[in-house]
Amino acid sequence: MSKKLDSSVLRDGTKVVVSGRDPKRFGGMVNPPVYHVSTVLAETYDQLKSRDQEEESGIQKMTYGRRGTPTSWALENAVAELEGGYRSLTFPSGLSAVTGALLAFLKAGDHLLMTDSVYGPTRRFCNTILKRFGVETTYYDPLIGAQIGSLLRSNTTVVYTESPGSHTFEVQDIPAISKIVHTHGAKIMMDNTWASPLFFKPFEHGVDVSIQAATKYIVGYSDVMLGTVTSTKEAWPELRDCIGDMGQCAGPDDLYLAQRSFRSMAVRLRQHQENALFIAKWLQTRTEVQQVLYPALPEDPGHEIWKRDFLGASGLFAFELQPFSEKAIVAMLDGMRLFGMGYSWGGFESLLIPENVRNIRTAVPWRFEGPLLRIHIGLEDVEDLKDDLSDGLDRLRSLYG
Numbered sequence: 001m002s003k004k005l006d007s008s009v010l011r012d013g014t015k016v017v018v019s020g021r022d023p024k025r026f027g028g029m030v031n032p033p034v035y036h037v038s039t040v041l042a043e044t045y046d047q048l049k050s051r052d053q054e055e056e057s058g059i060q061k062m063t064y065g066r067r068g069t070p071t072s073w074a075l076e077n078a079v080a081e082l083e084g085g086y087r088s089l090t091f092p093s094g095l096s097a098v099t100g101a102l103l104a105f106l107k108a109g110d111h112l113l114m115t116d117s118v119y120g121p122t123r124r125f126c127n128t129i130l131k132r133f134g135v136e137t138t139y140y141d142p143l144i145g146a147q148i149g150s151l152l153r154s155n156t157t158v159v160y161t162e163s164p165g166s167h168t169f170e171v172q173d174i175p176a177i178s179k180i181v182h183t184h185g186a187k188i189m190m191d192n193t194w195a196s197p198l199f200f201k202p203f204e205h206g207v208d209v210s211i212q213a214a215t216k217y218i219v220g221y222s223d224v225m226l227g228t229v230t231s232t233k234e235a236w237p238e239l240r241d242c243i244g245d246m247g248q249c250a251g252p253d254d255l256y257l258a259q260r261s262f263r264s265m266a267v268r269l270r271q272h273q274e275n276a277l278f279i280a281k282w283l284q285t286r287t288e289v290q291q292v293l294y295p296a297l298p299e300d301p302g303h304e305i306w307k308r309d310f311l312g313a314s315g316l317f318a319f320e321l322q323p324f325s326e327k328a329i330v331a332m333l334d335g336m337r338l339f340g341m342g343y344s345w346g347g348f349e350s351l352l353i354p355e356n357v358r359n360i361r362t363a364v365p366w367r368f369e370g371p372l373l374r375i376h377i378g379l380e381d382v383e384d385l386k387d388d389l390s391d392g393l394d395r396l397r398s399l400y401g
């Protein structure tokens with residue numbers, strides 16, 4: 001921002017407020033204006049040429065709507081700063097950020113190592129489109145750690161991580177994996193959506209390319225689809241060129257809403273964490289619950305690594321029920337008053353859905369006996385959330401057997 005503020009010395013709570021904003025540039029306005037633009041006119045032939053050259057050399061200069069605008073840079077620069085990477089790009093959804101990142105660093109004949117706990121649609125992309133383009137995917141145990149070395153082949157160019165994993169919340173040993181992967185000369189990618197740019201700093205732990213489904217906590221209001229990819233300086237040219245060649249860009253109003261929400265992310269995340277921890281601990285006391293899968297709990301198998309590497313826990317986790325029938329689960333879910341049943345998460349509202357990933361895992365045997373429910377804890381009063389869940393678990397038990 002203004003007056004030579006050295007943002008590198010600032011704490012995250014301040015960084016989310018100041019990074020990516022430059023009021024001086026826009027007549028003092030606190031927020032960046034929304035640029036609706038395709039064509040950007042040059043005054044002279046020389047200006048046309050020089051701005052293209054500047055943009056090509058990496059300077060954020062407007063040449064054409066798709067190539068970036070002050071509206072996209074406001075968000076991209078803020079995300080890059082908070083994640084601790086060099087630069088970021090924005091995408092029209094989280095999934096397009098995932099697929100864009102993969103396509104930027106893979107080619108026909110390459111081998112991809114993919115965590116078995118990955119977000120379902122990412123897995124599908126590997127099994128369909130990447131396969132069609134001649135990239136072979138091997139799924140690995142998310143808890144493999146340094147043993148990843150035994151799976152690396154001469155043509156392995158990307159190792160993809162997601163920690164904790166979507167659905168079952170395994171915490172991966174990112175520093176151990178990245179060390180081995182770099183010795184091999186490959187790149188390590190991470191889907192960092194669960195932690196948001198606040199609770200895990202991918203680049204401090206060796207990640208080369210970090211992905212955010214901004215739809216979740218960056219947007220935070222369940223009303224915008226958006227994704228970001230952030231990389232190291234070394235990986236940046238390859239990423240920027242590929243995404244530019246593919247023509248990926250996000251719409252100005254969505255970008256604006258996301259950078260607006262970004263400013264309250266630290267406050268929101270703090271409350272998501274407090275509420276989620278309260279509900280997770282309370283669920284542990286209920287006899288209908290077999291186990292709670294939330295790395296912030298001391299009993300969670302991923303707790304030690306989470307404590308070592310993460311700065312906090314978000315509002316998304318899962319719990320395994322005793323082996324109740326589907327009919328009992330339907331009675332629980334259909335009667336919820338506050339918890340909505342729907343995909344996505346990261347908004348201000350609480351959600352509860354059944355997990356149906358048992359049959360898609362291939363690297364490690366399914367380790368749960370009872371049904372799994374995935375829960376997102378929003379910003380409501382936790383006592384109300386507890387009452388709703390308590391009644392739901394009572395309905396479940398009343399239909400037992």
Ligand SMILES: *Cc1c(COP(=O)(O)O)cnc(C)c1O
Pocket residue numbers: 093094095096098119162166191193194213214215216225226227344
């Ligand atoms: C939701 C999600 C995505 C995809 O984001 P969309 O914006 O829904 O396309 C990717 N990764 C993870 C971990 C997610 O939860």
